[in-house]
Amino acid sequence: MTKRKPVVAANWKMNGDRRLVDDLMNTFQGSAIFQQVEVVLSTPATLLDYSQQQRQNACPEIVLAAQNMSHLDSGAHTGELSAQMFKEVGCDWVYCGHSERRHVYGESSKLTAKKFVQAKEAGLVPVLCVGETEEERQKGKAFSRLTSQIEAVINLAGKDCFEGALVAYEPVWAIGTGNPATPEIAQEAHKFIRGMIAAMCAETADSVRILYGGSVKPENAQALFSQPDIDGGLIGGAALKPEQFMSICQAAVGQ
Template identity: 40%
Template sequence: MRKTIIAGNWKMNKTNKETIIILTELKENVQKIDGTDKIGIIIGTPFTALSDAVKTTENSNIKIAAQNVYPKEAGAYTGEISPLMLKDIGVEYVILGHSERRDYFKESNSFINEKIKCVLSYEMSPIFCIGEQLEDRETGKTNEVITTQIKEGLSGISSEEAKNIIVAYEPVWAIGTGKTATPEIAEETHKEIRKVLKEMFGEVAEEMTVQYGGSMKPTNAKELLSQKNIDGGLIGGASLNAKDFSDIIKAAL
């Protein structure tokens, strides 16, 4: 049985002091919610706040994710962060292939694939983001785009390794725009994603968590999460507020 996972991606937000404050509040909120042991809760903070985030969430079921990684253990890569560094401070997840990394920093499917393999080799779990642009949706290329992203991004991954990968579907046109795919549209695409994963990994695909990542918030979370193939959310803006994020967690239960 696959696990529902609610993850927050803070992007380039929150100082260390702010991180400690919001995670302390979130930790207290989660302790008051019955049934949170049945789902996964993850927060992706900026690199600068990761160590404090791990310490603040100790003795809770909140796990911490990095928002990126460079696929080398060490070396002359000025400004980059290695998987060894993340592992050393207690990071358990890494967000990879986010649309902003693909768009602003021109990350290719093959480079994302390299990162995924590297993260897995350090026994951390990738949150692998895929999704189409508005133009792709309007021209009927959604399935073609996501199929290519999945097949190239997860090339060379074994079925056993795939069990440790979370897939996050994020329609790019619904990120930060206030627009949200209807539950029916989201479910249709999630079903297609599951089909491609099954072609690659067999029955393991039924165990893989596929999150929705397009402007999920307290007001629409329950309806989205009630869909058969939507196994949680990768939350942007609403994860920056402890109460809003807590309300989405409640909607998942």
């Protein structure tokens, strides 16, 4: 099995300001953590240009990610932002299908798949976010839900679509609730996802990094990240506190 470099990604959602960007950059500047962990920052779109400037000055190792993007190139789409626009301000990655986009804003798996393809074509690294609701898990439909979300991408992009991409497993019932999935439950889901990819391409399945998202904190990060198929985390609330975010990154070193 290849050694996959762990990833710890900050998703600030609709939070943060320039001062918080500065605080995070100051916390990570000169750190040796970048040698062992890929650190990702995803701010609101209005902060991306400033974040790009600050990372160039202080932490060029940080990966910059967009929280969401349009599946279209350009045109009369008021309020939308394209992949090329994100690339222009320095983004390297983009999240596709975050649970809030799916469950709050009603974005379908088909639309998410279009965004995934658009990102790859534009040269951005897509992070496909998948996960089930509490009701789906209680009814024993967690794996079927994951299957439908992943198959939507495969059907549109082809069986080798996860080469050069990432997946994030985000159980909706754990996000922002303070009740994360247990390491065992998270590992079971990650193993299932890797198995789906392996059925198409074993080499890609071995190398693709699958992140866990859902109430990750410094106190539980190491237990989650020590699971064999969990390659890091997609961090929400704790990412708004640079010292906590650094502690989570340090927890990933033990993989």
